[in-house]
Amino acid sequence: MRIEAILSHHDIEELLGQFIPLEIDLDEGKGARVLSVDELTDVTVVRGEGVRIGCKAHIHWPVLGIPLPVAIKSLHILVSFRVALRESRESLVIGLKIEDADIAWVPSIVDQGLKDLVNRELVEKHIELVWGFGKTLSTQFKMPKALRSAEALVLDVSEGRVAVSAEAVGMAVAYAAKVLARPKA
Numbered sequence: 001m002r003i004e005a006i007l008s009h010h011d012i013e014e015l016l017g018q019f020i021p022l023e024i025d026l027d028e029g030k031g032a033r034v035l036s037v038d039e040l041t042d043v044t045v046v047r048g049e050g051v052r053i054g055c056k057a058h059i060h061w062p063v064l065g066i067p068l069p070v071a072i073k074s075l076h077i078l079v080s081f082r083v084a085l086r087e088s089r090e091s092l093v094i095g096l097k098i099e100d101a102d103i104a105w106v107p108s109i110v111d112q113g114l115k116d117l118v119n120r121e122l123v124e125k126h127i128e129l130v131w132g133f134g135k136t137l138s139t140q141f142k143m144p145k146a147l148r149s150a151e152a153l154v155l156d157v158s159e160g161r162v163a164v165s166a167e168a169v170g171m172a173v174a175y176a177a178k179v180l181a182r183p184k185a
Contacts, residue, residue: 001155001175003137008168012051013043020055024096026121034060035118041074047166050080052099059114071104081162081169089134090160092171096122133160137173143182151182 007015020040027033035057042054057072076099084093098115121127134157141153159174 001177002172003175004170004172006168006170009043009045012045012169013040016040016043016051016053024122024127026118026125026127028125032060032062033121036060037075037077045164045167045169046078048164050078050164051169053077053079059118061114073102073104075101081164081171083160083162086130086132087135089132090157090173092131092133092160092162094129094131096127098122133157133171133173140180147182149182150179152180154178154180 017040020037022037024035024037025033026035036059037053037055037057039056040053041056042052044052044054046052053076055075055077057075059070059072061068061070078097078099080095080097082093082095084091086093098118101115101118103114138156140155143150143152155175155177157173158176160171162169162171164170
């Protein structure tokens with residue numbers, strides 16, 4: 001048994017637009033290092049990779065202890081999708097990676113350094129969205145007492161897969177189904 005969900009390019013653009021403006025705290029709640037996405041400029045679904053977001057942004061980064069805002073003329077972020085085990089259950093993990101940044105008034109070597117630094121922070125701080133679909137979508141349906149031989153139908157997620165085409169992001173979930181017998185009186 002299997003169910004599928006498909007997010008089209010239009011669905012993805014609409015959903016991402018609801019997140020903007022978006023602030024990502026890279027400083028574990030201290031607020032000194034914050035990446036702020038101000039405006040989406042482009043959304044592209046990239047086959048086999050994820051969703052590439054083009055945007056305008058700024059970053060607050062401390063220089064000599066003072067958090068200074070720095071304008072980012074263009075920023076490209078790759079949103080990736082994968083299935084991984086979390087707490088022994090299948091989960092959808094959505095990650096972020098800065099692909100490139102064009103920071104106003106600085107040479108490209110600084111752009112590259114800041115990109116690498118922010119990507120390290122995203123990985124080290126585990127800044128990702130995790131949906132434990134294995135737990136959420138597994139369920140047990142109690143049978144009415146009139147069904148004397150069956151107590152419940154159990155649907156347990158056995159596997160999940162995510163795929164990215166050139167037009168959409170899709171996810172399929174496979175189930176193992178079994179009927180629990182009612183104990184004999």
